[in-house]
Amino acid sequence: MQVAPQDYQNVPIDIQTSKLMDWLQDRRHCGRRWQAQVQQVRERIQAALQDMPEHPEIRELLQGSFLHYFHCLRIVEILKGTEASTKNLFGRYSSQRMKDWQEIVSLYEKENAYLAELCSLLSRSVSYEAPALRRQLARGLQAQQELARREDECQVRASELRERYLGSCRQYGIAIDWGDFPEEPPRGGDIDWGITVEPSPQGDDGIDWGDGEKGTVTAEPSPQGDDGIDWGDGEKGTITAEPSPQGDDGIDWGDGGGQEGTITVLEAGTEAPEDVARGSDALTLLENAETRNQFLDELMELELFLAQRLLEMEDEADVVAMSQLQLAPAVLQGQSSERLRAQLATVRELLAQLCSPSVQHLCMILASPRYVERVSALLRQKLLQAELLVAKRDALAQQRRRALAEQAALEPKLQQLQDSTKELQKLIEADISKRYGGRPVNLMGINV
Secondary structure (H helix, E strand, O other): OOOOOOOHHHOOEEEEHHHHHHHHHHOOOOOOOHHHHHHHHHHHHHHHOOOOOOOHHHHHHHOOOOOOHHHHHHHHHHHHHHOHHHEOOOOOEOOHHHHHHHHHHHHHHHHHHHHHHHHHHHHHHHHHHHHHHHHHHHHHHHHHHHHHHHHHHHHHHHHHHHHHHHHHHHHHOOOOOOOOOOOOOOOOOOOOOOOOOOOOOOOOOOEEOOOOOEEOOOOOOOOOOOOOOOOOOOOOOOOOOOOOOOOOOOEEOOOOOOOEEOOOOOOOOOOOOOOOOOHHHHOOOOOOHHHHHHHHHHHHHHHHHHHHHHHHHHOOOOHHHHHHHOOOOHHHHOOOHHHHHHHHHHHHHHHHHHOOHHHHHHHHHHHOOHHHHHHHHHHHHHHHHHHHHHHHHHHHHHHHHHHHHHHHHHHHHHHHHHHHHHHHHHHHHHHHHHHOOOOOEEEEOOOO
């Protein structure tokens, strides 16, 4: 397409920024020895900066990261005002400051070294400095997101461990003291098994064992004032702990000799008498593993019996069961299904309490004193792991704050670099445009 001579002035010159230096050198706008010339100029600038007048605009220019040719031109213009008193009749300045900066400008303009330097600065900003800052900012943002995610994970994990710690303490029946490790359980001679039986619907807690009389285990004086136990012979007694008729705290051992036994505390190392219980014989029914297991077995057998009997009563079509029931004692035949259901509920509740985790832990503590140490170590380990996770969360939070501070410091640098790049682009485009009669010049591929 032919362009008329009068329109040629408006045809733009498009130059790829990555090839700008080659474009200038091919058209003899810059020499190939420009780097040596620029190095000489930089040395002169460093020497001239040692003696500068106090001026706000010069101070602002010197605060910049890099002085280029156009900055030097502006300094010369400022010195024309500050050094006006040194101007002679021939229009020359006797001030050494003015001579130094005029020489710097002259060296810059030799073979257009300043234009080559501006192109080098622009290419470095576009190709290296701006992408490096953007990558650094991106890594900082990614690091902040990752650190925040790990913070949340540590917090959740620490909360889980604390909940597990509290759950274990509740399971072991340990009172929680957050100022230190959980409080130690009270030390006493007996173990509180924590077993209670709710009253049955009939208003009592007893179980009819089928002998016509209802036996209970109590801890209060019997009406007769004795300490007898109902062994199934029709008489109801209770286990008591009341004083003997002699007015002391002796125990009637029932040996017929009227002898009373007393509890005597022996010093350590003293050999116990023959009639003093030792070892497993000194344990209560539930503390002794053998008697406890036997008691549980009998409770389970009772549970199965009551469940089977209740099922037989509800199934009226079971002829075999009805015929077998006719041979049972009268007291068993007279039991109602509601009564059996209440007794079954009482037995099951008692079994649930005896087989509960807290009772099992008490049994293990009784069997092995070192079990307490192992449980304590396990609980402390959970709490220590939670504390370590909290400390790790705090460290991650500190790293995230440092990354945030680094981002806050990098963003102004990137903005300043973008502004200076745009300024360099305009200066170069305007300088090249002058060399081609004012034709518009566009530097392509600048993305900062």
